[in-house]
Amino acid sequence: MSLLPGQMMQMPLLISSLITHAARHSGDVEIVSRRVEGDLHRYTWAEAELRARKLAQALARLGCQAGDRVGTLAWNGYRHLEIYYGTSGSGLLCHTVNPRLFPQQIAWIINDAADRILCFDLNLLPLVEQIAADCRTVQHFVLLAGRAQLPDQTTIPGLLCYEDMVAAEDGDMTWPTFDETTAAGICYTSGTTGDPKGAVYSHRSTVLHSYAAAMPDAMNLSARDVVLPVVPMFHVNAWGLPYATAMVGCKVVFPGPHLDGKSLYELFEAEQVTFSAGVPTVWMGLLAHMQTHQLKFSSFRCTVIGGAACPASMIDTLVDDFGVEVIHAWGMTELSPLGTLSRLRGKHLGLPKDEQRRLMAKQGKAPYGIDLRIVDGAGAPLPWDGKAAGELMVKGHWVISDYFRTPKSPLQDGWFPTGDVATIDGDGFMQITDRSKDVIKSGGEWISSIALENLAVGHPAVQQAAVISVAHPQWGERPLLTVVLKPGAAVTREALLAFYEGKVPNWQVPNDVIFLPELPQTATGKIQKLRLREAFRNHQWSQPG
Numbered sequence: 001m002s003l004l005p006g007q008m009m010q011m012p013l014l015i016s017s018l019i020t021h022a023a024r025h026s027g028d029v030e031i032v033s034r035r036v037e038g039d040l041h042r043y044t045w046a047e048a049e050l051r052a053r054k055l056a057q058a059l060a061r062l063g064c065q066a067g068d069r070v071g072t073l074a075w076n077g078y079r080h081l082e083i084y085y086g087t088s089g090s091g092l093l094c095h096t097v098n099p100r101l102f103p104q105q106i107a108w109i110i111n112d113a114a115d116r117i118l119c120f121d122l123n124l125l126p127l128v129e130q131i132a133a134d135c136r137t138v139q140h141f142v143l144l145a146g147r148a149q150l151p152d153q154t155t156i157p158g159l160l161c162y163e164d165m166v167a168a169e170d171g172d173m174t175w176p177t178f179d180e181t182t183a184a185g186i187c188y189t190s191g192t193t194g195d196p197k198g199a200v201y202s203h204r205s206t207v208l209h210s211y212a213a214a215m216p217d218a219m220n221l222s223a224r225d226v227v228l229p230v231v232p233m234f235h236v237n238a239w240g241l242p243y244a245t246a247m248v249g250c251k252v253v254f255p256g257p258h259l260d261g262k263s264l265y266e267l268f269e270a271e272q273v274t275f276s277a278g279v280p281t282v283w284m285g286l287l288a289h290m291q292t293h294q295l296k297f298s299s300f301r302c303t304v305i306g307g308a309a310c311p312a313s314m315i316d317t318l319v320d321d322f323g324v325e326v327i328h329a330w331g332m333t334e335l336s337p338l339g340t341l342s343r344l345r346g347k348h349l350g351l352p353k354d355e356q357r358r359l360m361a362k363q364g365k366a367p368y369g370i371d372l373r374i375v376d377g378a379g380a381p382l383p384w385d386g387k388a389a390g391e392l393m394v395k396g397h398w399v400i401s402d403y404f405r406t407p408k409s410p411l412q413d414g415w416f417p418t419g420d421v422a423t424i425d426g427d428g429f430m431q432i433t434d435r436s437k438d439v440i441k442s443g444g445e446w447i448s449s450i451a452l453e454n455l456a457v458g459h460p461a462v463q464q465a466a467v468i469s470v471a472h473p474q475w476g477e478r479p480l481l482t483v484v485l486k487p488g489a490a491v492t493r494e495a496l497l498a499f500y501e502g503k504v505p506n507w508q509v510p511n512d513v514i515f516l517p518e519l520p521q522t523a524t525g526k527i528q529k530l531r532l533r534e535a536f537r538n539h540q541w542s543q544p545g
């Protein structure tokens with residue numbers, strides 16, 4: 001077959017093109033950051049791009065070469081944004097590391113990625129002092145601060161000052177052009193299900209992911225938005241927002257390290273934020289603060305909630321009490337992270353509110369660029385009937401094909417196995433019912449722990465809930481409900497179990513309830529079911545049946 005070649009320009013999809021576009025076409029649009037130092041910093045996309053170029057020059061001066069990894073331990077802020085672009089833009093890899101992990105895990109990840117430079121925020125100095133000697137590949141440690149904040153004494157050898165590095169350069173460089181499949185950054189999975197593994201994103205995958213994220217049936221971002229990413233820049237690149245906001249050229253507000261309800265609310269109002277994104281636990285804190293002080297939002301219109309299942313009751317509160325649209329989304333580190341988003345279709349607009357909410361609480365539909373399927377234990381595809389549950393498999397432009405430095409590809413038949421168990425309905429709405437490791441198998445039937453948790457947090461006394469599977473002499477496994485009550489609230493075991501009546505089949509109601517002061521959390525704010533399962537492995541069921 002002789003094909004006729006198209007006659008269009010070939011421009012590689014490079015991350016530098018996002019920030020040069022923002023600087024040229026939305027150069028005066030603001031980026032506002034709550035700094036670790038406590039004050040607010042303001043500048044523009046044009047200034048961010050210039051400083052990213054200066055940083056690229058400074059990194060080259062330190063000896064960085066194409067393919068080198070630059071690690072970050074930093075909160076959401078403008079200097080972190082400059083590192084995103086200064087590294088990837090010049091052929092280096094941006095490696096964001098989660099400062100909430102245990103110090104040994106952080107050092108392990110930095111060594112695995114072989115980071116050559118480590119940049120970190122001022123309030124993380126004690127952490128870096130603790131791990132510096134173990135970070136064997138790091139040649140330079142860079143404090144993300146001005147000269148005045150440099151400590152008089154530190155155990156970190158040759159500590160560099162970020163502002164000095166940037167100030168020493170003239171910005172007289174042009175972003176290099178190279179193949180769009182070149183590596184741009186690396187993120188490690190949070191290790192909920194084993195050792196952390198590196199996902200290496202390319203320029204192409206990152207730019208295509210940004211296009212998809214900004215689309216109307218995804219996050220629906222525009223130049224009229226003011227975006228405050230609550231999701232940290234070390235949690236799968238703040239779900240792509242540092243790139244997508246440059247693409248649309250909107251104002252960005254970075255909240256720094258303080259993500260409590262009061263700090264967030266003040267920033268939302270002062271900067272007239274319209275759009276945000278974060279895990280469910282963050283919204284719990286913000287909503288509790290607003291309810292206690294009877295506050296309302298004046299500009300906030302929409303938020304993405306993902307990373308863990310968003311309880312239906314949270315959607316109701318945000319939409320009905322605060323007028324904020326909720327986009328429930330599902331993703332993974334391995335997917336850059338966007339996999340699905342729950343947005344209603346035209347045909348759903350006439351549905352009764354309850355049915356619309358039922359759809360919104362699902363994890364949603366795949367945007368163009370991602371394909372989904374569910375398979376049974378033998379790998380055979382299951383029907384899209386909203387009932388059959390099987391392992392969720394994905395493929396797409398921004399899904400990994402391999403893990404960093406791991407010889408065996410995780411793909412099966414060209415699909416990436418997510419480890420999540422899901423149903424897909426006739427309209428393509430995917431719903432996660434469990435993780436394969438969290439699923440409860442009672443008398444041969446699967447019970448969805450997520451469905452039981454969502455119902456429990458709908459009870460007015462319950463703040464947080466996790467349902468785990470515990471061995472049972474008769475049924476193999478049975479669900480055990482663990483809960484944290486709201487401050488000052490009280491409810492009995494019997495009343496909580498009775499709350500399930502009529503909402504799920506009787507055989508799915510948990511057998512017991514454990515009241516806890518708090519639930520163990522991972523570094524990205526997800527409940528650590530593994531630790532709960534370990535703690536209650538030998539739980540004695542009060543009733544044998």
Ligand code: ADP
Pocket residue numbers: 189190191192193305306307308309310328329330331332333334363418419420432435524526
């Ligand atoms: P880890 O798998 O190590 O926790 P990720 O941050 O990549 O790291 O988490 C991805 C996982 O988080 C998914 O596989 C899924 O189990 C869970 N998850 C993400 N978003 C949702 C959601 N909206 N609903 C339910 N689970 C979710």
